Amino acid sequence: MDVQRWIARREIQWQELEALLKRLETKGLKSLKADEIALLASLYRSVSADLARAKTNQLGETIIQQLQTLTSRSYSQIYQGSRKQEWRAVLSFYLWGFPSVVYESRVYIAIATMLFMVGALIAWWFSWRDPSFLALVVPERLISLVRDRGELWMGSILGSEPLASSGIAINNMTVCFRTVAGGITGGLLTAYFLFFNGILLGAIGALVQQNGLAYPFWAFVFPHGALELPAIFLAGAAGLLIAKALLFPAPYRRIDAFKIYGNQAAQLMFGVVPLLLIAGAIEGFISPNPAIPAPFKYLGGTLLLCGLLAYFRNRPSSL
Known part of the structure; x- marks a missing residue:
């Protein structure tokens, strides 16, 4: 060379x-x-x-x-x-893209929210009409704790906040991803998960109301629920989008519909994950903390929800 x-x-x-x-x-x-x-x-x-x-x-x-x-x-x-x-x-997506996808999916989000709320209202109504209904939905341990001892169960989180927070976030993500995956069954499992979770919350809400513990219970739920429940509704909408691609692909070919609606569902889930991580941290460290007065928890949850709704309006005006 x-x-x-x-x-x-x-x-x-x-x-x-x-x-x-x-x-x-x-x-x-x-x-x-x-x-x-x-x-x-x-x-x-x-x-x-x-x-x-x-x-x-x-x-x-x-x-x-x-x-x-x-x-x-x-x-x-x-x-x-x-x-x-x-x-x-990534920054552009979370500033503009995610709110835009939420707006485009508003019909599916409304349907997912309705399925959850119908389940909650049915469970609330049956729990007051027939006390035995609670035993079909709520674990006996929780019923005994609330009725017999007049206590809530959130205190078990105290002392293990980091572990509890990560466990809560993982559990919530599992629920949401199962809800999305349920879309492949034509939306049947998606609808079931939404409806069942609504029934569970409605039944527990009735249980604590019947035993005079509604105020501290909802003070616990408000801070993290302001993000966690919308995240569940968004995951439900993602599952319904997949169901639409499967059952009603027109005017697209089914394979093209899966690409279009699947991409929309994936973008929804990209936004859901941070919501669940933040909600898990709040549920582990703030919601069960007895040092934080209940009014502050209600206020914090309300501000979070209002902030989330304002964020969802942060989209290009053309939409």
Whole structure:
């Protein structure tokens, strides 16, 4: 291998890459045109190959060091820029994209909310009409604790807040993802999960009301429920979107409907996960905390819900 001849032939590209890197490092990505960005990536690959050849043929420490520096700088600029773009895309989604998807899915969210609320109202009504109904829905341990001892069960979280918080978040995510997956059954399981969770909350609400514990119970529910319940409704809407793609794909082909509505459902779930993480932290650390007065919990839950609704309105005006 004629080292000097090889260096002379390749040095032009090294200098070209050096010039592009200097512009990129001083003026940023906007200083490069589209064809220059493509050239940068091409030169990076070429110089990486040159570095490998230089090491293989032991062309000298100076050349190897020069090429190593060029490839390191190129890698940093290309992939750091890519990561910045990804983070910008994530930020843009949570600022504008998620509220827009929520708005586009408003009919399905309304249906999911209605299924939950109908279940809650039915359970509330039956619990007052027939006390034996509670035993069909609520665990006997909770019924005994509330009726016989006049206590709520949230105190068990105290002392293990970090573990409880993570466990609550994981459990809520499991429920939500099952609700979404239920869409593949034509929405039957999605509807069941929503309706059953509504029944459970309605029955427990009636139980604590009958035993004079409604005020502290709802003080516990309000702070995290302001985020957790909307997250469940959004997950239900995602499941219903999948059911729509399966049962009513028109005017699209079914495979195209799955792509369109599946993507919409996935975007809803991207927004649901942070809501559940925050709700889990609140339920583990704030909701059961006896040092926080109940009025503050009610106020905090109300402010969270109002803030969430205001956030959902943060979408492009064209929608």
